[in-house]
Amino acid sequence: MKIAGNDILIQSLINEGVEYIFGYPGGAALHIYDAIFNQKDMQHILVRHEQGATHAADGYARATGKPGVVLVTSGPGATNAITGIATAFMDSIPMVVISGQVQSHLIGTDAFQETDMIGVSRPIVKHSFTVDKQENIAQIVKEAFHVATSGRQGPVVIDVPKDLTNPDELFDFNYPEKANIRSYNPPVKPENHQVSRAVDAILTAERPVIYAGGGTISSNASDELRELNELLDFPVTNTLMGLGVYPGTGKRFLGMLGMHGTYQANMAMHNADLIIAVGARFDDRITNTPEKFAPKAKVIHFDVDHSSVSKIIEADIAVFGQVKDSLKAINNYLSSRKDEINREKLSPWHQQIKEWKEKHGLNHELYKNDSDEYPILPQAAVQHIYQESEGKAFVTSDVGQHQMFAAQYYHFDEPRKWINSGGLGTMGFGLPSAMGVKLAYPEEEVICITGEGSIQMCIQELSTCSQYKLPIKIFNINNLALGMVKQWQDMNYDGRHSSISYEDSLPDFVGLAESYGHVGIKITKNSELKEGIAKALAIKDKLVFVDIYVDPNEHVYPMLVAPNGSLKDMWLGKGEKT
Amino acid sequence: MIQRKLTLVMENKPGALARVVGLFHQRGYNIDSLHVDPIEDFEPFRFIEDELGIKFQVGEVSRLTIRTTVGDKLMRQILRQINKLIDVIAVSDDESTYLKGILRNENLL
Ligand SMILES: Cc1ncc(C[n+]2csc(CCOP(=O)(O)OP(=O)(O)O)c2C)c(N)n1
Ligand SMILES: [Mg+2]
Numbered sequence: 001m002k003i004a005g006n007d008i009l010i011q012s013l014i015n016e017g018v019e020y021i022f023g024y025p026g027g028a029a030l031h032i033y034d035a036i037f038n039q040k041d042m043q044h045i046l047v048r049h050e051q052g053a054t055h056a057a058d059g060y061a062r063a064t065g066k067p068g069v070v071l072v073t074s075g076p077g078a079t080n081a082i083t084g085i086a087t088a089f090m091d092s093i094p095m096v097v098i099s100g101q102v103q104s105h106l107i108g109t110d111a112f113q114e115t116d117m118i119g120v121s122r123p124i125v126k127h128s129f130t131v132d133k134q135e136n137i138a139q140i141v142k143e144a145f146h147v148a149t150s151g152r153q154g155p156v157v158i159d160v161p162k163d164l165t166n167p168d169e170l171f172d173f174n175y176p177e178k179a180n181i182r183s184y185n186p187p188v189k190p191e192n193h194q195v196s197r198a199v200d201a202i203l204t205a206e207r208p209v210i211y212a213g214g215g216t217i218s219s220n221a222s223d224e225l226r227e228l229n230e231l232l233d234f235p236v237t238n239t240l241m242g243l244g245v246y247p248g249t250g251k252r253f254l255g256m257l258g259m260h261g262t263y264q265a266n267m268a269m270h271n272a273d274l275i276i277a278v279g280a281r282f283d284d285r286i287t288n289t290p291e292k293f294a295p296k297a298k299v300i301h302f303d304v305d306h307s308s309v310s311k312i313i314e315a316d317i318a319v320f321g322q323v324k325d326s327l328k329a330i331n332n333y334l335s336s337r338k339d340e341i342n343r344e345k346l347s348p349w350h351q352q353i354k355e356w357k358e359k360h361g362l363n364h365e366l367y368k369n370d371s372d373e374y375p376i377l378p379q380a381a382v383q384h385i386y387q388e389s390e391g392k393a394f395v396t397s398d399v400g401q402h403q404m405f406a407a408q409y410y411h412f413d414e415p416r417k418w419i420n421s422g423g424l425g426t427m428g429f430g431l432p433s434a435m436g437v438k439l440a441y442p443e444e445e446v447i448c449i450t451g452e453g454s455i456q457m458c459i460q461e462l463s464t465c466s467q468y469k470l471p472i473k474i475f476n477i478n479n480l481a482l483g484m485v486k487q488w489q490d491m492n493y494d495g496r497h498s499s500i501s502y503e504d505s506l507p508d509f510v511g512l513a514e515s516y517g518h519v520g521i522k523i524t525k526n527s528e529l530k531e532g533i534a535k536a537l538a539i540k541d542k543l544v545f546v547d548i549y550v551d552p553n554e555h556v557y558p559m560l561v562a563p564n565g566s567l568k569d570m571w572l573g574k575g576e577k578t
Numbered sequence: 579m580i581q582r583k584l585t586l587v588m589e590n591k592p593g594a595l596a597r598v599v600g601l602f603h604q605r606g607y608n609i610d611s612l613h614v615d616p617i618e619d620f621e622p623f624r625f626i627e628d629e630l631g632i633k634f635q636v637g638e639v640s641r642l643t644i645r646t647t648v649g650d651k652l653m654r655q656i657l658r659q660i661n662k663l664i665d666v667i668a669v670s671d672d673e674s675t676y677l678k679g680i681l682r683n684e685n686l687l
Binding site: 118119122123126127128129132181182183184185186187305306309310311439 | 588589592593596599600604630632651654655659660661662664665666667676678679680681
């Protein structure tokens with residue numbers, strides 16, 4: 001059968017099993033949109049801004065593990081997608097972005113809506129392809145999906161000149177079974193000598209910590225991690241990206257580590273004699289000053305990406321490969337040396353951690369205060385959301401204090417349930433990513449915990465939610481300010497609040513939500529909190545926007561002391577330091 | 579810091595060179611000099627063909643030489659970052675070679 005370039009492209013996506021494509025049409029993409037019109041196997045979701053398309057595809061990818069797919073037109077369509085591509089790149093999320101391009105013969109002439117998308121996106125993609133002729137479209141799509149979803153995953157751009165999707169020129173279409181990229185060969189299985197060295201170190205450790213990050217989730221290695229922990233009974237901490245990979249309510253869970261990590265997690269890392277880094281990359285939000293990081297620890301680093309290992313913290317033992325395969329190998333080998341595992345040896349360490357936790361751990365009972373004498377604490381709002389959703393929801397978030405409170409007080413027992421922009425820290429991510437999650441899992445509760453600053457960065461997607469009937473629950477932790485910036489100004493600039501408030505110009509969020517056909521609920525008092533949240537969650541068929549007015553003066557603690565601090569240097573409250 | 583020479587064998591595809599050069603800027607490394615030629619004599623690169631089970635055709639691959647002045651640790655990072663670029667088949671410095679993800683402790687190029 002002979003078909004045209006536009007159909008080859010769409011049929012290739014269908015062959016890849018794509019269910020949803022998030023996009024926005026325009027001149028250079030019109031042939032492609034015509035091919036979408038003519039099929040029924042894949043649904044196009046029309047967003048209101050291309051940034052929304054990329055975040056929605058990203059949310060879909062994070063929740064399902066399958067690549068998110070985006071279609072945008074050339075020029076402004078392509079550049080609007082950049083923030084979302086960068087967001088996916090920083091968190092190693094598989095995504096395929098198809099951008100229309102001006103006709104081949106116009107490239108380089110500053111044609112209408114011409115942008116060098118390959119050039120603009122180069123530093124924020126794993127790889128990119130320019131379609132050179134129709135006969136290569138299927139192969140390029142195959143390769144793009146292979147690259148996006150293998151090794152260390154990431155976004156891939158395919159730039160498609162308009163003439164190559166012309167419906168009048170027909171070609172043979174056979175979707176290739178395999179991508180053959182001879183110059184690409186990401187590691188899969190670890191080498192035996194690396195595994196045995198790692199196990200030797202594990203068996204002699206007295207103060208070990210397992211530090212697991214987003215790579216463990218990408219690799220679907222949560223079961224293997226839990227198995228490892230069952231064998232060893234080591235304490236486990238997760239990065240912001242790793243939450244849920246080890247149960248948040250698990251016995252050995254220390255909580256999140258790093259900038260706003262728990263006291264016990266940061267203290268355990270600082271005092272450890274062995275750090276087992278699993279799919280985590282020692283980002284500066286984790287290490288604080290690298291020279292002062294965990295001075296007594298030996299480091300074992302499991303990663304699929306050679307360039308992540310010993311980039312910031314020198315690894316004593318590196319185990320390269322898909323984290324899942326590496327952990328399997330470790331678990332197997334450990335099981336064969338089971339009699340050498342000495343759990344008793346760890347009891348002083350567990351005792352020490354317990355003491356740290358009792359001394360300065362997070363207060364998980366804040367929600368019990370329902371006095372209207374005091375303003376609502378943002379932490380209590382999150383605790384109520386956690387209680388009322390029984391800890392089972394998918395939770396997306398934006399960036400700021402609300403995000404950190406969500407990470408600290410919503411306990412994720414499963415991977416892929418906490419969806420947030422960790423690496424790039426993209427405000428505006430929360431709502432569109434929740435759309436992607438809800439489309440993937442229509443029966444599941446999908447919550448977006450956001451701030452009144454962040455939500456306004458992609459608020460237009462409320463319209464998309466109404467078009468596709470996506471009953472997401474949005475909890476706006478409204479502190480009337482860019483709270484996280486304000487916190488830094490309080491702590492580092494003597495409280496000079498430069499450009500962090502909106503005076504009286506915030507919209508009436510309830511009225512705004514209602515104007516899109518959604519339900520709005522406003523909560524201003526502690527006594528309304530539990531009931532208001534429960535009411536929102538009980539509405540199953542509508543999007544509910546819950547605007548929660550919280551204490552505008554609250555800060556996120558603990559907070560690492562910077563610059564020049566180590567992981568044991570933390571602010572524990574206003575004016576209170578370790 | 580001393581000047582070092584890096585040698586790459588990479589696919590002669592559009593955009594491939596820009597990715598290598600872009601990487602230096604992106605990661606804050608400096609390029610002292612750069613030289614690129616299509617590979618015509620495949621003899622010195624037969625081991626790559628054998629290793630990867632492929633056959634190079636004329637015009638398909640280029641050899642790139644870059645000189646840069648950096649310390650040891652950064653050199654290792656640069657090699658690893660270049661190795662990650664999809665179009666790069668092999669990259670070496672004076673002491674080591676990455677041949678599609680596999681590290682050898684000698685300069686094979
Ligand atoms: C797109 C973007 N611009 C700027 C920032 C810097 N920034 C980080 S947190 C923050 C404040 C966010 O305010 P809000 O969403 O109200 O959250 P809050 O901290 O008040 O909970 C800002 C401006 C960012 N992360 N992303
Ligand atoms: Mg705010």
